[in-house]
Amino acid sequence: MAAVDSFQNGVLQCEIEPNGFDFSNCTRNCALARMGAAPPRLNSTGTTIVAVTYKDGVVMGADSRATAGNIIADKHCEKVHYITDSIYACGAGTAADLDQVTKMLSSSLRLLELNTGRKARVITALRIAKQHLFNYMGYIGAYLLIGGVDPTGPYLYDVSANGVTMARPFAAQGSGSYAAITVLEKDFKIGMTEEEASNLVQVALHAGMHGDNASGNSLNLVVITPEKTIFRGPIVPDFCNKPEPIESDYKFKTGSTTVLKKKEIKFDIVESMDMH
Amino acid sequence: MWGLTCREDERDTEDALGETFDATAIEAPVSGQFTFPNPPLGLQPKGFVNAHFGPDSSAKSLQFRKGTTTLAFVYEPLTEKDVGGIIVAVDSRASAGEYISSKSVMKILDVSEHMVATMAGGAADCQFWCRTVNKYCNLFELRERSTITVSAASKYFANVLYGYKGQGLSVVCSVGSGSLNAYGILDTYYKPKMSDEEAMSLGRRAIMHATYRDAGSGGVCNLVHITPTKKIRYPGVDVSKLWYEFADEIGRDIAYNPRDD
């Protein structure tokens, strides 16, 4: 590590140990924006996410469509994020922000669990998330539903990008939440069974995926009970299937593309015992 | 609106020969006949067009179709067999921003029996106003019983367009975005005396080189040869094919050489 040490005070410090955000491009990007250049299009999870608490656990679910403008950027994106074995978070908003925030949450809670020797509590996850998001004044576009079961019971929290949080018996977020919340408002009851709760989440998701263009493709569910966590998905609802299977597929004969030049890099196959 | 209408009292004057002189024959360009509905709320037409169909428009497919290379040159016949005249050559690409909206546009429009116009800029504007000029030329020829001169038609066209100044029209006659590249070829290889064969291949080559460098031009090269007696249209030639032929001809290896990195 001697070589690395000599860099410590050098310009490469931030490359080796990135510490928070790098704002070095901001001046240039703002100048470009003032010149009238359109900003690049970010992926967002125009989403339906739904979560419901029941008698002794939490059921959470999400659709799996990521969009960039009108383009479906990802048909099977994972919006039910793992935080700990018994805490999960569903996310709506800017896709990259959600990935990074939930990654940060899960690593800091894992460290906490290892340091304390106990299971992390849902309220801790909530507090870390809200403090992080509040710090950035809503510029990190992550809207989360954090749910889970800890020794003190099942919990469900709603976190918005500017740091507002709410405890909820049931919740829906994202662009499809308007459709989904009506289903929840109508059919939610205190003290449902696991089956009732997971059916309700699915029906609410269906409503969101059907009514909202930015949601769809398939859904993922996670059922968190005090004993175990069951992940189910991807489940493709009937209305998300292609109307009819394609009869003929495009097969190109070898040689249909004109190749002007060719180069081959051959590898010597070495049977390696090293399993990395 | 600006127009070229004569004053009322100048009409119906008798000329020296005693024939009734039709004053409308010289007053013809009335540009105010066609009026655009103006955008609402007192918005300026030019700004309105730019905001909704210009390069800053959020709807890519609504951006006006632009990007073109067109050229024309005059030459004298080299031998007895050649006829000489004018070569008009164009590409065939219509683009809306980076999107190629058509690969086979005919950009040489008929203006009269012996006259053509090439279009660049807004395709709809070009087609519409060429039709207007075409109508004027036909009427002129019927009325005057003689063919209209190119300069007269151009003058009429210019006057009409000037009447719509500031309304965001986009009409460019000949040239286009790739024209600089085409000029390079024409300046190098143009000779006042050429055989017909030579002249046509020069036209095609200039278009081909322009389409190679300009992303707004491409497709096929359409060509018209206007001789002193008639107008001959030639079928389109794929410019990409022309480029590969050109590379073969000068023996240049144009295929990218894959490297190991």
Add this chain to the structure above:
Amino acid sequence: MSIMSYTGGTVLAMAGDDCVCIASDLRLGEQMNTVAVDQKKVHKMSDKVYVGLCGFHSDAKTVLDKIMFRKNLYELRENRSIKPKVLATIISNLAYQHRFGSFFTEPLVAGLDPVSHKPYICAMDTIGNICTPEDFVAIGTGAEYLLGVSESFWRKGMNSEELFEATAQSMLSALERDAASGWGAVVYTITKNNVNIRTIKARMD
């Protein structure tokens, strides 16, 4: 005008049966003017891992240097060749570090796992959101056209030759309609035993 289409360029990656294909066009432009026709947007990271960088060419070069630096440091520290998934995470973190002043480049990673030879393809937006579909990913000015045509041309379980044809034909179709990309294309077919690099014939307008 968007900076993302200032220099133009398109990259497509497709996954097959124990093989991946990654194709790139060769144009470098300045808006509508074509400046160079030998600029591939695909770069070798290790034997079987390639990265594609589209968008603003200047940023793509900067980001490529940063990726190289981090990848080399990783390989020195860990003393093993990098897995495509690890490389994707490194690039994603790099891109997200610049969340509030991003590089105008979209990265794409395609390759085979150096041990299991499992294919891996992924694409990112400018701030590092990773998409890992099982079939194909596209970035750059022609991405929208590619996503459409690849949906028809891609099939499950293609071998390396079938995959090459599907990738090349998808790319050629997209280049027909994208003015900012083209002027030739190069296709890398990565299999367990070799990497085939082929320059394919494309339209030169």
